[in-house]
Amino acid sequence: MSGYMAGVLAILGINVIFAYGIYLTAAAGQLNLGGAGFQAIGAYAAAILSVELGFGIVSTIVLATLAGALIGFLIAFPILRTRGVYMVLATFAFAEVVVGIILNSDTLGGAMGMIMFDYIETPAVLWTAAGVVAFVFYLMSTPIGLAMRAVHDDEPVADLMGVNNRAIQVAAFASGGALAGLSGALYAFYFGFVEVQYFNAFLSIFVLLYVLIGGTQTAWGPLIGAAFFTLIPEALRIGEDWRFLIFGVLIVLMMIVRPEGIVTRDAIDRIVARLMPGDRRA
Amino acid sequence: MPEPILRLEAVGKHFGGVVVLEDVSFDVRAGSRHALIGPNGAGKTTLFNVISGVFPPDEGRVLLDGLDLAGVPSRRRIGMGMARSFQNIRLMPHLSVVENVMLGQHARPGLLRKLKPVGLLPKSRERDEALEVLDRFGLDAYRGQVVANLPYGIRKKIEVVRALMAEPRLLLLDEPAAGLNSTETAALRDFLMEVSARGVTLLVVEHDMPFVNSLCEHVTVMNFGRRIYDGPAAGAREDEAVLDAYLGTHHKKGASDAA
Amino acid sequence: MLIVQQILNGIMLGGIYVGVAVAFTLTIGILNFLNFTIPVLFMLSGMIGWSLSFYGLPFGLSEPLGWLPSLGIGIICAILASLVVERFTYRYFKAKHGDATEHAIPLVSSLGFLLIFEYMVLIAHGSDPRGFHTPFGDLDLRFAGLVISIPQILSLVVSLAIVAGLSMLLRRTQLGRALRATAENPDAAVLMGIEVNRIVPVVFVLTGLLCGLAGALFAVNYGEVSPYMGDQVGTKAIAGMVIGGLGSVWGAIAGGLIVGLTETLSIHFFGATSAQITVWGLLLVLLLFRPKGLFGHNAIGKGKF
Ligand SMILES: Nc1ncnc2c1ncn2[C@@H]1O[C@H](COP(=O)(O)OP(=O)(O)OP(=O)(O)O)[C@@H](O)[C@H]1O
Ligand SMILES: [Mg+2]
Numbered sequence: 001m002s003g004y005m006a007g008v009l010a011i012l013g014i015n016v017i018f019a020y021g022i023y024l025t026a027a028a029g030q031l032n033l034g035g036a037g038f039q040a041i042g043a044y045a046a047a048i049l050s051v052e053l054g055f056g057i058v059s060t061i062v063l064a065t066l067a068g069a070l071i072g073f074l075i076a077f078p079i080l081r082t083r084g085v086y087m088v089l090a091t092f093a094f095a096e097v098v099v100g101i102i103l104n105s106d107t108l109g110g111a112m113g114m115i116m117f118d119y120i121e122t123p124a125v126l127w128t129a130a131g132v133v134a135f136v137f138y139l140m141s142t143p144i145g146l147a148m149r150a151v152h153d154d155e156p157v158a159d160l161m162g163v164n165n166r167a168i169q170v171a172a173f174a175s176g177g178a179l180a181g182l183s184g185a186l187y188a189f190y191f192g193f194v195e196v197q198y199f200n201a202f203l204s205i206f207v208l209l210y211v212l213i214g215g216t217q218t219a220w221g222p223l224i225g226a227a228f229f230t231l232i233p234e235a236l237r238i239g240e241d242w243r244f245l246i247f248g249v250l251i252v253l254m255m256i257v258r259p260e261g262i263v264t265r266d267a268i269d270r271i272v273a274r275l276m277p278g279d280r281r282a
Numbered sequence: 283m284p285e286p287i288l289r290l291e292a293v294g295k296h297f298g299g300v301v302v303l304e305d306v307s308f309d310v311r312a313g314s315r316h317a318l319i320g321p322n323g324a325g326k327t328t329l330f331n332v333i334s335g336v337f338p339p340d341e342g343r344v345l346l347d348g349l350d351l352a353g354v355p356s357r358r359r360i361g362m363g364m365a366r367s368f369q370n371i372r373l374m375p376h377l378s379v380v381e382n383v384m385l386g387q388h389a390r391p392g393l394l395r396k397l398k399p400v401g402l403l404p405k406s407r408e409r410d411e412a413l414e415v416l417d418r419f420g421l422d423a424y425r426g427q428v429v430a431n432l433p434y435g436i437r438k439k440i441e442v443v444r445a446l447m448a449e450p451r452l453l454l455l456d457e458p459a460a461g462l463n464s465t466e467t468a469a470l471r472d473f474l475m476e477v478s479a480r481g482v483t484l485l486v487v488e489h490d491m492p493f494v495n496s497l498c499e500h501v502t503v504m505n506f507g508r509r510i511y512d513g514p515a516a517g518a519r520e521d522e523a524v525l526d527a528y529l530g531t532h533h534k535k536g537a538s539d540a541a
Numbered sequence: 542m543l544i545v546q547q548i549l550n551g552i553m554l555g556g557i558y559v560g561v562a563v564a565f566t567l568t569i570g571i572l573n574f575l576n577f578t579i580p581v582l583f584m585l586s587g588m589i590g591w592s593l594s595f596y597g598l599p600f601g602l603s604e605p606l607g608w609l610p611s612l613g614i615g616i617i618c619a620i621l622a623s624l625v626v627e628r629f630t631y632r633y634f635k636a637k638h639g640d641a642t643e644h645a646i647p648l649v650s651s652l653g654f655l656l657i658f659e660y661m662v663l664i665a666h667g668s669d670p671r672g673f674h675t676p677f678g679d680l681d682l683r684f685a686g687l688v689i690s691i692p693q694i695l696s697l698v699v700s701l702a703i704v705a706g707l708s709m710l711l712r713r714t715q716l717g718r719a720l721r722a723t724a725e726n727p728d729a730a731v732l733m734g735i736e737v738n739r740i741v742p743v744v745f746v747l748t749g750l751l752c753g754l755a756g757a758l759f760a761v762n763y764g765e766v767s768p769y770m771g772d773q774v775g776t777k778a779i780a781g782m783v784i785g786g787l788g789s790v791w792g793a794i795a796g797g798l799i800v801g802l803t804e805t806l807s808i809h810f811f812g813a814t815s816a817q818i819t820v821w822g823l824l825l826v827l828l829l830f831r832p833k834g835l836f837g838h839n840a841i842g843k844g845k846f
Pocket of ligand 1: 327328
């Protein structure tokens, strides 16, 4: 594996984990436009734990993930008081505040960022990503995953079916925060530094696009969406600005051709039907 | 006489200044097949919403097995043995038929059960149960399809199946026969008879009077938010107030003319 | 006196946010559409205005008033760009899916247009900020220790004119009544015989006009434009709109001013990078107590995404 390929795959792995963090809330019906804030929390938690407090790599990553979960859990309560566009923008505001706090904090390096001492390599990132993919597929196949999708479709009826909407939504935010935090910690260890400018509004927008373009109906969506967004720019070996321009065009076209995302339930059903004609699973 | 499974005591509900329910009291006997009828806008659906806890009553009490439901959150009521269907179908549009039906199992106890990867297992008790009931309704062919694309009559039946998956003792059905053709209606009646024979109490809102008459032995009639009749189905057909509500002032005039 | 000066500056900045915030709130209120192209419409007007006055206008229009027609053309371009967005986001999805707001489709599509416009300008002009020169660049009015530049007065006058014009439009004209009726209750508006489909392009023209004017004011006021100028102003305007309450024009005006004041005062007291915390923190805290903003309509913006 060339160094270049290794780099692309590591970014892909980080983006996939990040995208699943946003997917978990989206699957339960909430758009999280504050992804950058959650990822920044994981990255900076990793920097402090590892550089300042001398934790080992594994325990740092675990704790940074828990930090993301804790913040996701806590922020869920005020954010879930709002609805619709208000909620989308509340998550956006949350990310802006997180980044603002980091920018103004001397212990966190302010605009200078922080340098990491320890590193991880591409395989570690990819194995973690594989674990996350497996976890989300498992979760979405359980009755809890079913309840999340029910909350997405119709909250009042889910409630009458015995689903605790509030608990599901809070759990979605907490677990989404955990995955975004995990992706941030991996980012810090892989690139060896964290700088706050990276965690800007465009990052939040992009990761939400991974999920929405990939499709929220099945757990395949974020995987395909993140791969699409990470690999296409690499395939198009042109200037950075042109890449984003082409991205914009692709997004507009994609919404026209496949408004529900690249991967939809119907598409999966058709593929399954073709591969396993006699399958009793529905 | 056995204790009523559901008791309504002077239930009242208003939206702003509009009184939608006023002093509604009646009992639903355990094991009975009970119809709730009345003209459009009488408040039947609103009463269902009060019973299932979508919103609390402004006055009066709702008792399930003698237990006052005030303060019991709506999501707990299905676990207490009460499931319902909706007048304008409320299935989850992005879930498949089996998934919708399996959602009905959500209120069953057991945390571990909720962690079982049912969607990945080729075979599970949960799925088998759902498929079995779908089969009995003749819905097996649709099981994998996403609900949003199915015809109305099919979705109507799936709602009943979903409610049944909760294994309720009291089943509240809001116009289950609406939109079904006569064969489908007859099949639904037979099926509900079977359900009833297994000990499930039925409280059914329905406009289709032949269906009501052939299914239910007890009828409560509402008009303008008030209970105007409560008694055996046969009696409703002779009751002055009921005839009046359904046939309006015309009937009253006719009646006095004849006198 | 210093604090009075800061408050003045805050109102000037807020005046720019107001135009953009009103554009946001109109599209949300009337179309239930969070239009993310609004920041680039703002930027397009400023950048096109700059590039025309920098490279010169045809027909000898450049001297001596080159900056004014240039900005005028910039504003017209913003309106045209807004109509392009209307054609391919809102109108297209409405025709295809009936409910155009389903699944956040137009929102995602507008994010696509955000990238397209922003990176087109970046490719054309690079990312460096450019100076925008007006004849009265360094003419200041001084009284009682306060410094107010001519462009600031100009922009204040224009901002007030926008607000007055808009409230006239909404109150007095047939079109305004149709707009307000649609914003408050689209279904009822249809029943009242208002042709909602005819309203839609009007909303987008207004959006382009408001953003274009705000972009032009920004260029004149701060003497500088850049391809990124819409990002900061656009997000701050969103904050203003949310604080004021979605769908409320007066809310957007109040919210825009509140954000402008918060930002300048926060920079004055706590340093250059503090505004991000205070503005967005204020929004979060406000939503905690008033989940529909200061003057928000109950039903607007709360629908499912
Ligand atoms: N949320 C609400 N707010 C205001 N009024 C309501 C509300 N829900 C119901 N109503 C009114 O209450 C009255 C009773 O409605 P309800 O739906 O309970 O009637 P129904 O007996 O189920 O009628 P139908 O046979 O047509 O289903 C109607 O006049 C209706 O307009
Ligand atoms: Mg009804």
